[in-house]
């Protein structure tokens with residue numbers, strides 16, 4: 504008998520689900536995973552399952568937590584190492600996680616997470632390039648200041664801040680925008696993480712009936 508349920512959406516597409524799923528896995532919560540195929544827009548089964556009408560949604564030992572960042576915070580209470588121990592590092596980690604949670608709208612719209620889509624011919628607009636440059640700078644500065652030689656944002660292990668940026672790593676894998684060498688190295692480390700591999704592997708086995716045509720279509724310049 505598990506301790507609860509994590510509701511998520513289609514792994515090919517659901518960037519917010521990945522942001523909730525990673526902390527749950529990193530904290531080792533014993534929850535059943537319920538995947539609701541997303542309709543693309545509004546999914547009646549998601550509206551029925553989750554208080555906010557969005558996934559991810561976590562029910563753990565009777566507690567109900569919705570929204571990816573709240574799930575990350577909850578998981579860090581179970582496994583404190585998911586935020587850096589040092590107060591200055593933790594302040595920075597929370598800031599960049601929140602910046603991802605509330606920002607980069609242009610990039611998110613122009614580059615939806617779609618793990619097996621071809622991004623060939625993708626031409627980022629000026630606004631999207633600005634979002635990409637800011638993310639690249641966040642990764643570079645954070646790793647230079649706090650990375651301690653480790654492959655992740657705050658060193659040796661993946662944490663909440665990495666989880667928030669994980670879907671961006673998958674987006675960059677698809678759309679291949681030019682990045683700094685440091686950002687490329689960070690993406691490579693993230694893509695090699697066993698949980699990222701496991702998510703991608705599971706996504707590759709999702710049935711074609713769950714595909715959303717607009718998310719698989721060739722990109723338009």
Ligand SMILES: N[C@@H](CCC(=O)N[C@@H](CS)C(=O)NCC(=O)O)C(=O)O
Nearest residue numbers: 517518519545546549557558570571
């Ligand atoms: N702010 C929310 C955003 C969650 C969100 O937009 N999730 C999408 C899936 S990636 C969703 O549930 N969409 C509603 C639907 O498809 O019906 C979070 O951080 O969890």
